[in-house]
Amino acid sequence: MKVEKRQHWSKKPLDSAEVKQMAVRYGLSLLEASILLRRGITEGKDLLFYLEDDLRFLHNPFLFASMEDAVDRLLAAQEEKEQVFVFGDRDVDGVSATVLLVEALHELGLKPEWKVPEGEETYGLSESVIALAVEKECTLLVTVDCGISNAAEIAKARQAGIDVIVLDHHVSPEDLPLAMAILDPKIPEESYPFPYLSATAVVSKLVWALRFAQTPLYNQRLCLLNVRQGEDGLTVEACHLVNLLVKKRLCLVFTSETPRSTAALLAEFLQDQEIYVWDSGQQTALLKQIFGARALISLFDMAPGILQAFPGLKSLTLPEVLAKSRLPRYFPDTEPLDILVSLFISSVHKKFPPLGSEFTSVLDLVGLSTLADMMPLEGENRILVRLGMQSLNKSTRPGLRSLLMKLKLLGHPLSTTEVSWQVTPVLNAAGRLGEPASAIDLFLTGEEEKRKLLADRLEELNQERKALSQTAWTDILPQARQFWEASGERFALVHDARVPKGITGILASRLMNTLGVPALVMTEQRNKTIGSLRTNRGFETRRFLDAFADLFIDYGGHAQAAGFQMLSSNLEEFKSRLSSMLPQFALTDKTDLTLDLDAEIPLNMLTADLIKIVDYFEPYGEGNRPLIFSTKGLRVLDADLVGKSGAQHLKMTLDAGTAKWPAIWWNALEFLPSAKVVSGSIVNIAYQVGRNYFYGQESLQLTILDLEMV
Structure with a gap:
């Protein structure tokens, strides 16, 4: 009996000329370029983060509006040997952020106290934590992975004489806490350009900034300058740098007809600056054409430092150095000064290892x-x-x-x-x-x-945790299905006081994936209802939570994962309002029945080299799923059902002609009720390529996602 595909295999058509153009411009193989195009990664500013892994391409931590305030307050704590208290969260991000900050404070010679919610303690800053900080005689409290929604608690800390720095990454409420400094990329007015950092990543930005503050460059006013001779005159590019961040730029062209006021404008821009150039002798001579032969010009030559950091550039002229830069391939409007700024930053990373390799x-x-x-x-x-x-x-x-x-x-x-x-x-x-x-x-x-x-x-x-989750799953699934059906298959809701608070998020995620809709799991703790919400299909999580703000004690989270607490006495009102409001929240269509293919691999190209392509597109995770390929016409050499708790997975060996591949199809028995894949069958497959390790030996393996027998 023929085995048919369970899902529709979709492979986005491409323009072959566009594929070749991208491959040539970025030095890619045709397969790599095809995958990027199918995934919609076409702009240089996006491709950069797929093709580069240099620290200089990360956003400067001082782009955070309050970064200097946070650094200066911690340096003051170092100077005065203050007692600092770090308060974090209980999940991996909160734990990692707490560890990273405590280690950074140790680097400053401080001996911080730290705490995260234990046992049945609730998420976020609380009055009991403030009381503990007072008891420990702390004068500075730093929250990590929490704090942005704790305005009242932070106000109490201030009343107790404790300054507060908030390091968070959650969506902020309308009214921000009055903290000494707030680093949260999701604050609407925040100048930091990337909103999707983890809390630990936010802490790492502070760690880098603290290390930079130990260098003589901290808060120094620097100017990078480049003067170049053109056919019509001199072009002058200059920028002010503070903490390696470009604060102001200037570009002027000087010809025989340029008014004297233009030179005055340049002089004003350069005044009171440490001016860095490439080849101070040449740049001085060019500047004297602008300001006159008697002008006193003091320049710092950055070329020796850059060449020491990058010896491979020593035999090159400046135009040749600029030509080697990869910046223009990502940003076509790149100017020579942009490349010099990038080189200067890279040389600083090299000169001060705590900012670079360390x-x-x-x-x-x-x-x-x-x-x-x-x-x-x-x-x-x-x-x-x-x-x-x-x-x-x-x-x-x-x-x-x-x-x-x-x-x-x-x-x-x-x-x-x-x-x-x-x-x-x-x-x-x-x-x-x-x-x-x-x-x-x-x-x-x-x-x-x-x-x-x-x-x-x-x-x-x-x-x-696994045992608790499985028991709870069995208990809650009937209730979840009942609400799901009653809601027109739009939402899953569970309220069960037996569910441990710590696994509500796991259960909500599993319900969401099983039923294909947003899911909310609630439990009880000390007269409070605790809820974990996981959402998909474009559900407006923040708008949903805001609609119940008057019922909540506190709430917060991300676009697809959030939580809240409310008095148990508000539960019935919450349920009633929820049922009436759900129709106001639209869901996008399910796409579960479509497999988006990254490429179709011919039989003769299904070789071990394919794993190099898989590695090239790491890291995989949210927003960058593992690559999915398809191949037609493989012969099944053997096929057996396997599994620890009953034979339910299909293990095969597939012949691609040039190579034989071990393959596994998880839970295949669900899709093969009346037909079998047997030795000698010819199959088309959709699959992923990965590694399998057994007793230290590595082998490659195909994971089958869908299959049809032809």
Whole structure:
């Protein structure tokens, strides 16, 4: 009997000329260019984050409007040896952010106190935390992965004489807390250009800024200048730099007809600046053509420092150096001065290793948190996670190494998929079951034996979390289906006091994926109803929550994941209002029955080299799913049903002619009720390519997503 495809396979048609043009411009293979075009990654500003992994392409931390305020306050705490209190959250992002900030404060010579919500304590800053900070005689409180919605608590801290810095990444309420400094890329008025950082990434920006503040360049007024001779005269480009951030630019052209006032304008721009140029002798001579032979001109030559940092440029002229830059391929309007600024920044990273090579060591936790919190893998998140995965795979962080050893994940390079599915759930389990301090201690302790015990404990908690989740899933599914059907298959709602608070988010995610609609799971805790909401299909999460603001004690979250608390006495009013309001929230159509293919691979190209393409498009995660290929005409050499709890998965060996491939089709039995794939069958497949590790040996494997027998 013929086995037919379960889903529609969709492969976006492409213009072959456009594919070739992109391949030539960016130095790509035709297959790489095709995949990028099919995914809609066509603009240079977006391609940069797929093709580059240099720190200089990250956004400058001082783009945060309050970054200098945060840095200066922490430097003052360092100077006065103040007691600093760090308060975080219980999930992977909150744990990682807490660890990173505590380590940074240790670098400053401080001995911070820290705390995250334990046991049944609620999310976010509370009066009890403020009281603890007062008891510890703290004069500075820093919140990480929380705080943006805690205006009242922060006001109480100020009344107690405690300054507060908020490091958060959640959507902000209309009224912001009156903190000493707020770093949150989602604040509407925030000047930082990328809103999708994890909280740990926000902390890493502060860490970099604090390290920069230890250099002589902090808050210094610098000017980069380039004068070039043209056919019609001199072109002068200059910019003011503060903390490696371009603050002001000037471009002037001087010809025989240029009025004297133009030279005065240039002189005013250069006044009181340390002026950096490439080849001070040549630049001085050109400037004297503008200001006169007797003009006193003081310039700093940045060429020696750049050439020391990049010896490969020593034999090149400045035009040749500029021609080697990759910036113009991404930004066609790039000027020579832009390239000099980029070179100057790169040389600073080289000169001060804590800003460059040593900074990458903190990115393991940034990568971990970005994947765990399902931040979109676009923009600078791609570089942060790519470099973070490199750092994570070096296993230089002792606590992380102990955990990977416990999970038997040492000995081979981890992929983002393995981190998302095998590492972050274990760390999250500690917070879900009320012991997030165990995860923080794992990273901060200097005792190897303690690290081993903590790694064991985290895995125990993870197994307990799995058992609790499965029991709760069985309990809540009938109630969820009942509401789903009553709502016209638009929403899933569960209220069950038996559900542990720590797993409401897991259950909501599973309901959303199972039923294909937004899902809300609520439980009870001390006369309060606690809810976790997970949304999809364009559901307007923030508007939904705002509609119940008068019922909530507090609420917040991301576009697709949020939570709230309310008095249990408000529950019935909430349910009533929810049912009447749901029709006002539109859902986009389901796309579950369509497989978007990245490329069709001919039989003769289905070789081991395909894994290089898969690696090229790492990291995978939110907004950048793993590549999906299709191939026609493979012969099945063998096929067997396998599975620990009953034969339900199909394991095969497929013959592509040039290579034989092991393949697995998970839960295949669901789709093969009346037909079998047998040896000798010819099949067309949609699949992903990955690695399989067994006793330290690596092999490649196809994961079948859909199949048809022809």
